[in-house]
Amino acid sequence: MLSGVRAMPRGGRRDLGMSTAEYAVGMIAAAAFAGILFKIVTGAEVRGLLLDIVKRALQLAG
Numbered sequence: 794m795l796s797g798v799r800a801m802p803r804g805g806r807r808d809l810g811m812s813t814a815e816y817a818v819g820m821i822a823a824a825a826f827a828g829i830l831f832k833i834v835t836g837a838e839v840r841g842l843l844l845d846i847v848k849r850a851l852q853l854a855g
Contacts, residue, residue: 833839
């Protein structure tokens with residue numbers, strides 16, 4: 794065997810990670826998910842719920 798040459802795995806294909814296209818699709822999906830999550834968390838209803846939780850916690854603390 795030549796130095797530095799590895800045998801192929803049984804499946805015949807070596808997966809060393811995501812390809813550029815897979816990486817781009819993954820990044821777009823992550824950015825879209827982050828945008829949707831941001832919209833949900835900054836909405837008036839969720840903001841009100843979070844404020845209620847903080848107010849209750851402060852009241853219990855003293």
